[in-house]
Amino acid sequence: MPKVLISDKMDPKAAQIFRERGVEVDEITGKTPEELKAIIGQYDGLAIRSSTKVTKEILDAATNLKVVGRAGIGVDNVDIPAASARGVVVMNTPFGNSITTAEHAIALMFALARQLPEADASTQAGKWEKNRFMGVELTAKTLGLIGAGNIGSIVADRARGLKMKVVAFDPFLTPERAIEMGVEKVDLDTLLARADFITLHTPLTDQTRNILSAENLAKTKKGVRIINCARGGLIDEAALKAGLDSGHIGGAALDVFVTEPAKESPLFGTPNFVSTPHLGASTTEAQVNVAIQVAEQMADFLVSGGVTNALNMPSLSAEEAPKLKPYMALAEKLGSLVGQLAHGALSSISIEVEGAAAELNQKPITGAVLAGLMRVHSDTVNMVNAPFLAKERGLEVREVRNEREGDYHTLVRVTVRTEAGDRSVAGTLFGNQAPRLVELFGIKVEADLAGHMLYIVNEDAPGFIGRLGTTLGEAGVNIGTFHLGRRNAGGEAILLLSVDEPVTPELAAQVRALPGVRTAMALAF
Numbered sequence: 001m002p003k004v005l006i007s008d009k010m011d012p013k014a015a016q017i018f019r020e021r022g023v024e025v026d027e028i029t030g031k032t033p034e035e036l037k038a039i040i041g042q043y044d045g046l047a048i049r050s051s052t053k054v055t056k057e058i059l060d061a062a063t064n065l066k067v068v069g070r071a072g073i074g075v076d077n078v079d080i081p082a083a084s085a086r087g088v089v090v091m092n093t094p095f096g097n098s099i100t101t102a103e104h105a106i107a108l109m110f111a112l113a114r115q116l117p118e119a120d121a122s123t124q125a126g127k128w129e130k131n132r133f134m135g136v137e138l139t140a141k142t143l144g145l146i147g148a149g150n151i152g153s154i155v156a157d158r159a160r161g162l163k164m165k166v167v168a169f170d171p172f173l174t175p176e177r178a179i180e181m182g183v184e185k186v187d188l189d190t191l192l193a194r195a196d197f198i199t200l201h202t203p204l205t206d207q208t209r210n211i212l213s214a215e216n217l218a219k220t221k222k223g224v225r226i227i228n229c230a231r232g233g234l235i236d237e238a239a240l241k242a243g244l245d246s247g248h249i250g251g252a253a254l255d256v257f258v259t260e261p262a263k264e265s266p267l268f269g270t271p272n273f274v275s276t277p278h279l280g281a282s283t284t285e286a287q288v289n290v291a292i293q294v295a296e297q298m299a300d301f302l303v304s305g306g307v308t309n310a311l312n313m314p315s316l317s318a319e320e321a322p323k324l325k326p327y328m329a330l331a332e333k334l335g336s337l338v339g340q341l342a343h344g345a346l347s348s349i350s351i352e353v354e355g356a357a358a359e360l361n362q363k364p365i366t367g368a369v370l371a372g373l374m375r376v377h378s379d380t381v382n383m384v385n386a387p388f389l390a391k392e393r394g395l396e397v398r399e400v401r402n403e404r405e406g407d408y409h410t411l412v413r414v415t416v417r418t419e420a421g422d423r424s425v426a427g428t429l430f431g432n433q434a435p436r437l438v439e440l441f442g443i444k445v446e447a448d449l450a451g452h453m454l455y456i457v458n459e460d461a462p463g464f465i466g467r468l469g470t471t472l473g474e475a476g477v478n479i480g481t482f483h484l485g486r487r488n489a490g491g492e493a494i495l496l497l498s499v500d501e502p503v504t505p506e507l508a509a510q511v512r513a514l515p516g517v518r519t520a521m522a523l524a525f
């Protein structure tokens with residue numbers, strides 16, 4: 001039974017779903033990195049929010065880990081390249097808390113416009129400072145949206161409902177989508193110059209880090225109010241403090257900080273500064289949503305191989321998974337076969353699906369071929385890290401889809417380009433289930449690819465099979481199955497034998513020494 005660790009506070013629905021789906025679950029929150037390192041090796045899955053930092057060190061200790069599930073959106077607390085390199089799938093729940101976070105941004109905008117926290121503190125201190133607090137209306141003000149994705153677009157919608165004018169800066173926002181959202185697409189400088197309020201809704205990346213730098217803050221309108229419910233690091237906090245102190249910035253509300261938990265900050269106590277402790281996603285509704293979603297996704301993956309919302313692997317629905325399973329087995333065997341047989345550097349690989357296979361999601365088939373190919377050189381390769389390793393090694397990957405049926409109702413063909421030219425193998429599924437090799441380097445052959453095998457290329461001449469049988473028999477190697485193919489009578493022939501014992505290098509050399517043998521090598525699947 002797969003075992004999952006929930007390491008951050010999560011709605012109890014998550015644990016309930018794991019158990020209902022046949023996944024064992026432990027809930028252990030608040031562990032230090034060292035403590036987490038000591039226990040992570042027992043788990044197949046790790047369910048987190050933003051507190052647990054899934055670093056390379058944690059991943060190195062996570063010898064059984066297959067999936068990290070983030071109950072939320074931001075995955076900047078997960079070292080995704082390290083997870084990919086170790087073959088660990090990383091998933092998030094990209095929509096479960098978007099409305100809640102957008103509402104928090106709007107709440108903070110109101111808090112700034114009417115100085116609600118300070119007015120509340122003053123009133124409860126018995127001061128009744130009616131003349132101290134003079135707010136501004138939101139109606140007809142311009143809201144500058146930096147990042148117009150899921151949350152940004154909900155904020156824009158709510159702001160338009162408040163009769164605000166919304167201008168948006170997002171390099172990936174198309175003009176059509178901007179029209180649909182009812183926002184004006186502008187460049188960053190225009191946004192900075194025109195906005196009365198600025199709200200940030202981008203991930204933290206190399207491009208967005210310090211997007212509100214001292215230089216950019218200086219380009220804002222005097223009195224601008226700034227809200228950040230996205231990620232700490234998008235704003236230069238020191239420059240923000242200076243802007244608030246000088247009065248150029250009229251107010252700032254931060255839910256997120258460069259260093260979290262933010263137990264101290266020069267911003268604390270600054271007039272017109274409002275803060276919350278990373279509460280953007282903290283509503284009952286959002287937490288139930290993300291807990292259910294992450295547990296369902298992780299259980300699907302661990303129990304049936306379905307992949308949803310993975311950041312380092314193509315999606316595969318729980319319905320598709322059983323249909324694709326035999327194809328992935330076939331694809332992995334074909335990848336492994338070319339990996340074992342093709343010598344020298346490979347510059348490209350083409351994965352072609354034909355007939356019934358062309359109706360399926362091709363990405364998992366490609367991943368399985370690459371995993372089979374790469375596993376020849378490394379034990380730690382799987383479908384998650386294989387595409388990354390292929391890219392790292394400069395292997396060009398092409399996918400070809402051919403819906404017309406050929407000789408077989410379904411076919412997967414893998415062709416690699418080596419220094420010696422193109423080498424191609426193809427396989428089908430018998431009864432839609434059983435993988436069979438049907439073509440090897442242009443020669444028709446029909447074979448199972450399983451267990452220990454011996455691959456031989458020889459000249460098609462009488463007497464050879466007898467000599468081969470004697471050699472194997474004398475070495476105590478029993479032949480299980482025997483598959484033969486040839487280009488033409490008397491020409492090049494291929495033999496694929498499954499054998500009950502591993503073929504030692506000495507035995508392979510003995511076979512190579514037989515008259516007429518061009519190649520003989522051991523294969524394993």
Ligand SMILES: NC(=O)c1ccc[n+]([C@@H]2O[C@H](COP(=O)([O-])OP(=O)(O)OC[C@H]3O[C@@H](n4cnc5c(N)ncnc54)[C@H](O)[C@@H]3O)[C@@H](O)[C@H]2O)c1
Pocket residue numbers: 073074075094097098101146147148149150151152169170171172173201202203204205207208229230231255256278279280281282
């Ligand atoms: N405070 C919280 O508790 C909380 C809760 C949920 C999400 N978040 C954070 O909010 C952020 C946005 O979430 P989302 O779901 O809207 O993500 P999203 O991926 O849907 O949208 C992000 C948008 O940012 C845009 N973008 C990327 N680089 C940009 C750049 N250089 N300049 C301008 N725009 C750029 C993208 O094109 C995209 O449209 C994430 O960082 C997420 O982690 C915070």
Ligand SMILES: O=C(O)[C@H](O)COP(=O)(O)O
Pocket residue numbers: 049050051071072073074075097278279280281282
């Ligand atoms: O990216 C997110 O989803 C938010 O930052 C929420 O983080 P949390 O799950 O720690 O509240």
